[in-house]
Amino acid sequence: MTSTTTLPGGTFTLPGGLTLTRMGYGAMQLAGPHVFGPPADRDGAVAVLREAVRLGVRHIDTSDFYGPYVTNEIIREALHPYPDDLRIVTKVGARRDAEGNWPPALRPDELRRAVHDNLDRLGLDVLDVVNLRVGELERPKPGSIAEPFTVLAELREQGLIRHLGLSTVSAEQVAEAESIAPVVCVQNLYNLADRTDDELIDALAARGIAYVPYFPLGGFTPLQSAELEAVAGRLGATPPAVALAWLLRRSPNILLIPGTSSVAHLRENVAAAALHLPEDELARLDAIAS
Numbered sequence: 001m002t003s004t005t006t007l008p009g010g011t012f013t014l015p016g017g018l019t020l021t022r023m024g025y026g027a028m029q030l031a032g033p034h035v036f037g038p039p040a041d042r043d044g045a046v047a048v049l050r051e052a053v054r055l056g057v058r059h060i061d062t063s064d065f066y067g068p069y070v071t072n073e074i075i076r077e078a079l080h081p082y083p084d085d086l087r088i089v090t091k092v093g094a095r096r097d098a099e100g101n102w103p104p105a106l107r108p109d110e111l112r113r114a115v116h117d118n119l120d121r122l123g124l125d126v127l128d129v130v131n132l133r134v135g136e137l138e139r140p141k142p143g144s145i146a147e148p149f150t151v152l153a154e155l156r157e158q159g160l161i162r163h164l165g166l167s168t169v170s171a172e173q174v175a176e177a178e179s180i181a182p183v184v185c186v187q188n189l190y191n192l193a194d195r196t197d198d199e200l201i202d203a204l205a206a207r208g209i210a211y212v213p214y215f216p217l218g219g220f221t222p223l224q225s226a227e228l229e230a231v232a233g234r235l236g237a238t239p240p241a242v243a244l245a246w247l248l249r250r251s252p253n254i255l256l257i258p259g260t261s262s263v264a265h266l267r268e269n270v271a272a273a274a275l276h277l278p279e280d281e282l283a284r285l286d287a288i289a290s
Contacts, residue, residue: 006056007021007056007058008021008022008023008055008056008057008270008273008274009021009022009023009248009256009273010022010273012210012252012253012255014129014163014184014185014208014209014210015163015182015183015184015207015208015209016162016163016182016184018087018128018129018162018163018184019087020058020059020087020089020210020255021056021057021058021059021255022059022248022254022255022256022273023057023059023244023248023255023256023269023270023272023273024057024058024059024060024061024089024212024255024256024257025049025052025057025059025060025061025257025258025259025266026060026061026062026214026257026258026259027049027060027061027062027066027071027074027075027259028061028062028063028066028071028259029259029260029261030045030048030049030066030070030071030074030075030259030261031066031067031070031071032067032070034100035066035067035100036067036096036100037067037070038067038070039070039074039261041261042074044261044262044263045074045078045261046074046077046078047078047263048260048261048262048263048266049074049075049078049079050078050079051263051266051267052266052270053079053083053086055266055267055270056270057270058083058085058086058087059087059089059255059257060075060086060087060088060089061089061090061091061187061212061257062075062088062089062090062122063090063091063092063094063118064090064092064114064117064118064121065091065092065094065095065096065102065105065114067096068095068096069117069121072090072118072121072122073121075088075122076121076122076123080122080123087128087129088122088124088127088128089128089129089130089131089165089185089212090118090122090127090129090130090131091130091131091132091133091165091167091187092105092111092114092115092118092130092131092132092133092152093105093106093111093114093131093132093133093134093148093167094133095110095114102137104134106134106147106148108147108148108151111132111148111151111152111155112151112155115127115130115152115155115160115161116160118130119160126159126160126161126162127160127161127162128162128163129161129162129163129164129165129184129185130152130155130161130163130164130165131164131165131166131167131185131187132145132148132149132152132164132165132166132167132177133167133168134148134166134167134168134169134173135167135168135169136168137168138168138189138215138219139168139189140168140169140170140173140188141168142170144173144176145166145169145173145176145177146176146177146180149164149166149176149177149180149181150180152164152181153180153181156181163182163184163185164177164181164182164183164184165183165184165185165186165187165210165212166183166185166186166187167186167187167188167214168187168188168189169186169188170200171199171200171203174186174200174204183209184209184210185209185210185211185212185255186200186204186209186210186211186212187211187212187213187214188200188211188213188214189213189214189215189219190211190213190214190215190216190247191213191215191216191217191218191219191223191243191247192223192225192228192243192246192247192285192288192289193218193223193225193288193289194215194289195289197211197213201250201251201253201254202251204253205251205252205253208253209253210253210254210255211251211253211254211255212254212255212256212257213247213254213256214257216243216244216247216256216257216258217240217243217244217258222240223239223240223243225239225288227284227285227287227288228242228243228285228288230284231281231284231285234281235275235277235281237272237275238268240258240265240268240269240272241268241269241271241272241275242272242275242277242285244256244258244269244272244273244275245272245273245275245276245277246277246282246285248272248273249277249282
């Protein structure tokens with residue numbers, strides 16, 4: 001498999017030395033509607049993954065509970081044997097029920113099984129990064145995360161995981177996890193319009209920890225902003241591209257994982273890494289949330 005040498009958006013090195021491209025790819029949309037079941041066009045899903053690698057993306061975000069199982073199986077079909085510099089980040093802590101809901105799966109036996117399932121379906125001996133998802137879909141859920149994070153720390157000591165991260169957590173939960181084992185990244189909801197995590201992003205940046213915003217384009221309800229559209233029009237870009245470029249400018253520790261099942265949209269997303277935002281337009285974007 002051939003690829004470009006340019007790494008879109010540059011790279012960020014996590015604590016512990018693992019390097020990820022700042023412009024990554026989130027595989028959630030490779031599954032069927034509502035992230036449940038198989039895609040209507042499996043060949044198209046394979047093509048998106050191969051194009052992402054060709055464009056220089058070396059950071060793919062996934063989970064065995066997408067589908068469930070579907071996205072990991074497609075990733076393996078499309079990219080295995082993996083390029084030496086490709087990094088796959090997965091997450092555990094939830095599952096899918098028969099109705100397509102996302103109940104938690106945080107018991108020790110569930111977490112151990114999830115790690116082994118990710119290894120098996122991806123065709124790996126060790127996972128680069130495993131994020132522990134502990135909150136609701138959009139917001140952290142208060143409470144201790146010591147027990148489930150300790151389970152992952154033990155699996156890391158056994159050599160099944162290289163690095164640990166967290167998803168949908170508060171600053172207090174990050175601190176609790178750091179007292180157990182090193183945390184290299186945090187994956188929470190954040191975008192141009194929802195900046196609840198501003199303080200957390202800055203605190204993590206000071207410690208060299210990556211912040212990976214999910215729903216960078218607004219999630220199931222896309223970003224709607226007349227100002228965003230106006231800025232995009234003046235720059236000759238699409239509103240999603242501008243929103244992604246703003247995130248890359250927001251802080252050097254922000255890594256992006258926009259998802260799509262379209263090769264054309266993938267190319268637009270990756271191109272956003274090279275989009276220049278003049279200072280006056282940046283100020284207009286900064287004012288959107290307020």
